[in-house]
Amino acid sequence: MNAFRLLPVILAFLLLGAHFLRSGQSGLTVISGLFPLLLFIRRGWIVPTMQIGLLVGAILWIDTALEIIAFRRASDQPWIRFVVISGAIIILTASSALLFRLKSIRERYRAEPSSPAIASAFILTFTLLSIVQLKVRLPMLLMERFLPGFGWIEILLLSVYSAWITGKMLDPAQTARWRKRIWTVFTIVFFSQLALGLLGLDRFLMTDTLHLPVPAMILAGPLFRGDGFFMPILFGATVLLVGPAWCSHLCYIGAWDNLASDRTRKPRRLPAWTHTTRIIILTVIIVVAIALRLAGASITVATILGAAFGMIGVAIMLIWSRQIGVMTHCTAFCPIGLLANLLGKLSPFRLCINDRCTDCGICRLSCRYDALNMSDIKRRRPGLTCTLCGDCLHSCTDRALEYRFFRLYPTTARAVFIVLVVSLHAVCLGLALI
Numbered sequence: 001m002n003a004f005r006l007l008p009v010i011l012a013f014l015l016l017g018a019h020f021l022r023s024g025q026s027g028l029t030v031i032s033g034l035f036p037l038l039l040f041i042r043r044g045w046i047v048p049t050m051q052i053g054l055l056v057g058a059i060l061w062i063d064t065a066l067e068i069i070a071f072r073r074a075s076d077q078p079w080i081r082f083v084v085i086s087g088a089i090i091i092l093t094a095s096s097a098l099l100f101r102l103k104s105i106r107e108r109y110r111a112e113p114s115s116p117a118i119a120s121a122f123i124l125t126f127t128l129l130s131i132v133q134l135k136v137r138l139p140m141l142l143m144e145r146f147l148p149g150f151g152w153i154e155i156l157l158l159s160v161y162s163a164w165i166t167g168k169m170l171d172p173a174q175t176a177r178w179r180k181r182i183w184t185v186f187t188i189v190f191f192s193q194l195a196l197g198l199l200g201l202d203r204f205l206m207t208d209t210l211h212l213p214v215p216a217m218i219l220a221g222p223l224f225r226g227d228g229f230f231m232p233i234l235f236g237a238t239v240l241l242v243g244p245a246w247c248s249h250l251c252y253i254g255a256w257d258n259l260a261s262d263r264t265r266k267p268r269r270l271p272a273w274t275h276t277t278r279i280i281i282l283t284v285i286i287v288v289a290i291a292l293r294l295a296g297a298s299i300t301v302a303t304i305l306g307a308a309f310g311m312i313g314v315a316i317m318l319i320w321s322r323q324i325g326v327m328t329h330c331t332a333f334c335p336i337g338l339l340a341n342l343l344g345k346l347s348p349f350r351l352c353i354n355d356r357c358t359d360c361g362i363c364r365l366s367c368r369y370d371a372l373n374m375s376d377i378k379r380r381r382p383g384l385t386c387t388l389c390g391d392c393l394h395s396c397t398d399r400a401l402e403y404r405f406f407r408l409y410p411t412t413a414r415a416v417f418i419v420l421v422v423s424l425h426a427v428c429l430g431l432a433l434i
């Protein structure tokens with residue numbers, strides 16, 4: 001019975017698909033045909049997602065209709081019948097969104113407190129990847145590289161993935177587990193594509209030019225070459241949006257340090273001098289990159305130095321991070337980590353320790369970033385090295401740790417953060433090319 005009531009929704013998407021087919025847009029045809037399959041997911045977030053999909057469909061029909069009417073009038077062709085037909089399709093598409101208000105359909109897709117956030121993650125991921133698909137000249141998505149037009153299927157799959165992960169991560173008890181899982185998946189996808197590219201399968205590389213997968217090169221590379229600002233811009237944009245969470249959700253190397261430090265159950269403290277060392281390393285990286293450029297050094301010399309820096313980082317993970325249970329590479333060595341911590345202050349997201357804190361120090365054991373030492377806890381704010389990973393949240397039974405974002409309630413602030421960071425993760429997963 002419910003399926004019968006949803007027929008107008010299915011018909012609206014199929015008509016949209018027919019329109020795209022007629023205009024030769026195979027990818028959009030496929031996605032319009034696949035979109036109704038979301039109706040099989042019996043979760044509350046499907047309702048706003050489908051409603052927005054239908055409204056966007058209605059707007060596309062209006063735009064197309066206006067264009068065709070203008071053309072017919074200018075060329076003295078009959079247009080009244082076309083107005084009636086396209087008007088009926090627009091009304092069908094827009095009014096189908098109202099079907100989700102029916103009681104029986106509302107029961108099928110029962111709303112949950114997390115539904116708006118999950119729907120937002122789906123829509124945000126879909127929108128961001130669609131912009132890349134439509135606006136970037138190179139085929140950025142993997143399916144697009146092998147089957148032109150079919151990147152849209154990947155976009156739909158990644159959007160569903162983003163919604164699913166958001167649902168998992170919104171539960172503070174599951175955040176740490178799922179963050180580590182998706183971060184590991186990301187680094188595996190990233191380096192697998194790199195390995196396949198190096199083996200000669202060019203379609204797995206973004207361009208013909210290889211770049212070193214060492215985070216410090218995000219800064220040093222453009223300083224040395226004087227061009228190639230894609231990665232600094234991507235890094236800057238993510239830092240503005242989600243603060244230092246680049247270093248707990250998005251970096252392709254940080255996940256390794258996370259795995260290394262996880263080998264030891266109880267994290268120990270980093271010596272205080274490591275904070276100064278990181279500033280020195282950042283300064284040296286900047287000075288050396290500029291000096292190499294001014295001296296006219298070859299790309300080979302620069303690459304060897306960059307690779308050596310990367311290898312020292314890996315050694316630090318294997319020896320130090322494993323031993324003391326703290327992500328030493330990320331909190332004491334990587335210059336991009338320091339930039340993420342400093343520039344991350346420009347983002348309004350914060351992790352705060354509220355007055356319910358009893359100074360018990362239990363949360364300290366959840367932090368691999370050396371950001372919850374007793375001095376930080378007594379000051380009621382995590383240290384500079386906090387990356388908003390959220391692993392500590394569940395450890396505090398007094399609920400003294402919370403996210404803040406302007407004047408939003410802490411749970412809403414956290415939901416906004418999770419939506420943004422998971423959507424960025426899904427987008428990076430889709431574009432994990434080097």
Ligand code: SF4
Nearest residue numbers: 247251254330334337
């Ligand atoms: S500190 Fe460096 S390696 Fe670690 S997560 Fe941040 S950018 Fe990546």
Ligand code: SF4
Nearest residue numbers: 367386387389390392
């Ligand atoms: S203080 Fe909490 S959110 Fe910040 S890095 Fe440590 S565990 Fe993660």
